[in-house]
Amino acid sequence: MRIGSPKETYAADEGLFRTRTQWAWFGILLLSLVLFPFLSNLYWLYLVCLISIHVISATGLNILTGYTGQVSLGQAAFMGVGAYTVAWLDNHAATPFVLNLLAAGGVTTVVGMVAGLPSLRVKGLYLAIATIAASFILHFVFLNWESVTGGARGMNIAPPQAFGHELANADTFYWLVMPVTVVMVLLAANLFRTRVGRAFIAIRDRDISASVLGISLPVYKLMSFAIASFYAGIAGGFYAYFFGAINPESFPLLMSIFYLAAVIVGGLGTILGSILGAVFMTLTPELLRYGVDVMEPFVDDASALLSPVRTMVFGLLIVGFLLFEPHGLAEIWRRVRRFFHLWPFRN
Amino acid sequence: MSMKIRTSRLLFGVASGLALGGLVSGTALAQDQETTVGAGAGEEDAIVIGGSIPMTGVFAFAGLAFNEGMRDFVSWVNEEHGGVNGRKFRYVGQDTGYDVDESVGVFQRITSREDVDFYFGDSTAFSQTINSELNRRDILMTGASFASELNNPEEYPLQFLLGPDxxxxxxxxxxxxxxxxxxxxxxxxxxxxxxxxxxxxxxxxxxxxxxxxxxxxxxxxxxxxxxxxxxxxxxxxxxxxxxxxxxxxxxxxxxxxxxxxxxxxxxxxxxxxxxxxxxxxxxxxxxxxxxxxxPYRYYYDQEAPDTEILGAIHDMHDEYKPTMYIQAWLAGVLLREIAQETLDAGKELTGSNMRETLDSMENIDTGGIIGVPVTYRGSSIPVxxxxxxxxxxxxxxxxxxxxxxx
The missing domain is CATH 3.40.50.2300 (Response regulator)
Structure with a gap:
C-alpha cells in the first residue's frame, strides 16, 4: 500500500509514471512482452501481432477522435494508403522496410491532412460523413489507379528482411511490430504532456474557447489529422507486410467502424483505452471460439450452429459496454487501480 | 454513485465476466475437443483436413454447405472405406466470417493444435495471404476460390482449384x-x-x-x-x-x-x-x-451409371444439397485419391509429395461428380x-x- 505520492517538481507532476510502483509494473509489462514469444504458440503470436497493428491504428484514431473530438471514419482507408505505399516501394524500389514504413507514414500523413480539410468547416456527424467520402475516394483510387495499385487484383508484398532473416511469420514479425507499437504508444502518451496535446484537448472541449486562448484551430486540427494518419499509415504498412497481399477490399469501411468501436469501447480520450479497445475487439471473438469448442461434445456440428451466436454475443457485449461502461474499459481499469491503492484498508 | 447504477454495473460485470471468463477457463477442457468430425483427436495417424470456413457473413451460404459436405465426406470415407490404408480422416473446420484476418487466425489456431495434412480455404485473398505459410509448413490446400491467379503452380505450388478457374x-x-x-x-x-x-x-x-x-x-x-x-x-x-x-x-x-x-x-x-x-x-x-x-453434376443428376458419390450423398440426404456441398465432396474425393497414391508410393503425406502425386495423376475418377475422368492442367480442371x-x-x-x- 502506498499512502501518497508527493511531487516536488513540475516535471514530476507531469511524468507518465509517477511512482516506483508504476515503473515496476511497466518493467514487468515489458519483460512479459519480451518473454511472450518464448511461451506461446504461433496462433497466439499471430493474434498479438494483429492486436499490435490494431493498437497502433486505434491509438492514432483516439488522438483524432478521443482527444481532439474530430470524428473520423476514414482510418481504414488511411491504413490502405500506408499499405499501398509499402507495397509499391517493395515492388518497385526494393528499399529497406524501415524506409518503406516511414514513407508509408509520410505519404499517409499528407493524404490524411488533405482528407482533414473539411474539419476546418464542419464537425460532428458532418465531419464523419466527409471522412466517409474521403474513404470512398481512396477506395476508388485503389481500385482504378491500376499502374500503381494493381487494381482489383491488388499487390503482393515480400516479407521484411532484417539482418539476413525474413520476418515472414508471427514469431519473427513480433520482434518488429511489438517494439514499434510500444514506442508509438509511448509517443502518443507523451504528446499530451506537450502544448500540442493540450491544444487538442482544448479544441475537443470547446473549440471557440480554445481559439480565444490563442490556439490556431486550422493548424491544430490538421495537425491532429496528420498525426492520426501517420499512425494509420504505419499500421497499414505493417498490415501489408504481415499479410503479404493486399487489395482494395482489404480496407473496407467496416474496418474504420471497427476502429471507432475499439476506441469507444476502450475509452475515448485515453491512451490505455486504445490498447484495451483493440485487445477487446480482436480477442473477444477469438475467445468466444472457445465457447464453441466447449459446446462441441454436446452439440453436433457446434461450429456451424454456434458461430452466429458467437457473433451475436460479441455484439451484445459491445452494447453492454456502451450502456454500463460509457467511459470504456479504461475506466474499469482505473476503478480496479483505485481499489488497490488503499487495499486492504478500504474497500 | 447511486446504488442502482452500481448494481447494474455489477450485474453487467458479472455477466460479461462469466461469458468471457467461463469460456476462457473452458480452454483446458476444450483443448483436445476441436470442432471436428471423424477420427478421434487421440488417433495419431489420422489424416487431418483443416478448414477456414465462412459460416457467418456474406459467404455463409457457401460456407455452411462446404462444412456439411466435408463432414459428410469424412463420415462416409471412414465408415465405408475405413479411411485410406487404415488411416482415418478427421475434419476440423472453424468459422471465419469471410474475413481474411480471421481466416488466417483460424489457420494458425488449427495448425498449432493439429498436424494438418490438407487445408480448405475460403477466399482468394486468404489463398494469397496464406501462400508463404503453406510453403513453409508444406501443407496442400484447395478451397472456395477459382481465381485465375491461383492457377499457377510456380507461384502457388501447394494450391489447386476444384474445377476450371x-x-x-x-x-x-x-x-x-x-x-x-x-x-x-x-x-x-x-x-x-x-x-x-x-x-x-x-x-x-x-x-x-x-x-x-x-x-x-x-x-x-x-x-x-x-x-x-x-x-x-x-x-x-x-x-x-x-x-x-x-x-x-x-x-x-x-x-x-x-x-x-x-x-x-x-x-x-x-x-x-x-x-x-x-x-x-x-x-x-x-x-x-x-x-x-x-463443373459438377447437380444433386439430382443421376442419369449417368457411374455416380457412386452422388449415390452416397442421396443415401445421406433426401433433400437437395447445393453445388458447394458437392464441391466439398470433390475436395474430399480428390484428397482420398491423392493420399492413396502418395501412400502407395511409399511417401509421406507432405504437401510437396501430394502435389507431385496430383501432377502425375491422369484420368482421375471423381466418382461421378464430374462426368468425365479428369486430369489436372496447371492447377485446375478445365472441364x-x-x-x-x-x-x-x-x-x-x-x-x-x-x-x-x-
Missing amino acids: YTEQVGILLDYIADEQPGARVAFVHSDTEFGRDPIAASQERAEELGLEVVETLVTPPGASDISGATLSLRRARPDYTIFHGYVLAPIPDFIERSRQMGMETKFMGTYYSMDQTIIDEMGEAADGFMGVM GRIYRADMDEGRMVPVSDWIELE
Whole structure:
C-alpha cells in the first residue's frame, strides 16, 4: 500500500509514471512482452501481432477522435494508403522496410491532412460523413489507379528482411511490430504532456474557447489529422507486410467502424483505452471460439450452429459496454487501480 | 454513485465476466475437443483436413454447405472405406466470417493444435495471404476460390482449384456460344470486385479468337440495385449472349427482368457461384432460360451409371444439397485419391509429395461428380458443362456435353 505520492517538481507532476510502483509494473509489462514469444504458440503470436497493428491504428484514431473530438471514419482507408505505399516501394524500389514504413507514414500523413480539410468547416456527424467520402475516394483510387495499385487484383508484398532473416511469420514479425507499437504508444502518451496535446484537448472541449486562448484551430486540427494518419499509415504498412497481399477490399469501411468501436469501447480520450479497445475487439471473438469448442461434445456440428451466436454475443457485449461502461474499459481499469491503492484498508 | 447504477454495473460485470471468463477457463477442457468430425483427436495417424470456413457473413451460404459436405465426406470415407490404408480422416473446420484476418487466425489456431495434412480455404485473398505459410509448413490446400491467379503452380505450388478457374469457366461458355452461333455478339456484365474482374480481359481476347464479337462490357457494384442505365446500354449493344460474372444473385434477376420488359432477346449466362439451384429458385420466374457453366453434376443428376458419390450423398440426404456441398465432396474425393497414391508410393503425406502425386495423376475418377475422368492442367480442371434453368421442371438441365478446354 502506498499512502501518497508527493511531487516536488513540475516535471514530476507531469511524468507518465509517477511512482516506483508504476515503473515496476511497466518493467514487468515489458519483460512479459519480451518473454511472450518464448511461451506461446504461433496462433497466439499471430493474434498479438494483429492486436499490435490494431493498437497502433486505434491509438492514432483516439488522438483524432478521443482527444481532439474530430470524428473520423476514414482510418481504414488511411491504413490502405500506408499499405499501398509499402507495397509499391517493395515492388518497385526494393528499399529497406524501415524506409518503406516511414514513407508509408509520410505519404499517409499528407493524404490524411488533405482528407482533414473539411474539419476546418464542419464537425460532428458532418465531419464523419466527409471522412466517409474521403474513404470512398481512396477506395476508388485503389481500385482504378491500376499502374500503381494493381487494381482489383491488388499487390503482393515480400516479407521484411532484417539482418539476413525474413520476418515472414508471427514469431519473427513480433520482434518488429511489438517494439514499434510500444514506442508509438509511448509517443502518443507523451504528446499530451506537450502544448500540442493540450491544444487538442482544448479544441475537443470547446473549440471557440480554445481559439480565444490563442490556439490556431486550422493548424491544430490538421495537425491532429496528420498525426492520426501517420499512425494509420504505419499500421497499414505493417498490415501489408504481415499479410503479404493486399487489395482494395482489404480496407473496407467496416474496418474504420471497427476502429471507432475499439476506441469507444476502450475509452475515448485515453491512451490505455486504445490498447484495451483493440485487445477487446480482436480477442473477444477469438475467445468466444472457445465457447464453441466447449459446446462441441454436446452439440453436433457446434461450429456451424454456434458461430452466429458467437457473433451475436460479441455484439451484445459491445452494447453492454456502451450502456454500463460509457467511459470504456479504461475506466474499469482505473476503478480496479483505485481499489488497490488503499487495499486492504478500504474497500 | 447511486446504488442502482452500481448494481447494474455489477450485474453487467458479472455477466460479461462469466461469458468471457467461463469460456476462457473452458480452454483446458476444450483443448483436445476441436470442432471436428471423424477420427478421434487421440488417433495419431489420422489424416487431418483443416478448414477456414465462412459460416457467418456474406459467404455463409457457401460456407455452411462446404462444412456439411466435408463432414459428410469424412463420415462416409471412414465408415465405408475405413479411411485410406487404415488411416482415418478427421475434419476440423472453424468459422471465419469471410474475413481474411480471421481466416488466417483460424489457420494458425488449427495448425498449432493439429498436424494438418490438407487445408480448405475460403477466399482468394486468404489463398494469397496464406501462400508463404503453406510453403513453409508444406501443407496442400484447395478451397472456395477459382481465381485465375491461383492457377499457377510456380507461384502457388501447394494450391489447386476444384474445377476450371474463372477465365476457363467463361472460356467454356464462349466455346459453347461459338459452337451454337458462330460470330455471335457477346456482352460481359461483371462486378467491380477482384472476383468480378478476374476473367474479363482474358475472356475478351478469347472471344475475339473464337470469332465472337464483344459488343459491350459493363461494370456494376456487387449487389447493385440501380441498373437502369446499365440495361439501357445493354439494349443499345444488342448482344446475342450476355455473360454475368462476379455476382451471386443481385443484380442478375433485375437485369433479366428489365431486359425482357424491353423486348431484348439476349440469352443470359452465369458462372459457378450464380448457378446453384437455391440461387435459381430465388431468381424466380426471371431464371427461366438462364444458362451457365457448372463443373459438377447437380444433386439430382443421376442419369449417368457411374455416380457412386452422388449415390452416397442421396443415401445421406433426401433433400437437395447445393453445388458447394458437392464441391466439398470433390475436395474430399480428390484428397482420398491423392493420399492413396502418395501412400502407395511409399511417401509421406507432405504437401510437396501430394502435389507431385496430383501432377502425375491422369484420368482421375471423381466418382461421378464430374462426368468425365479428369486430369489436372496447371492447377485446375478445365472441364465443365452448360446447364439451363428449366422452370417447368423446376431445375437445371444440361444442354451440352462435358466441355474440356484445350
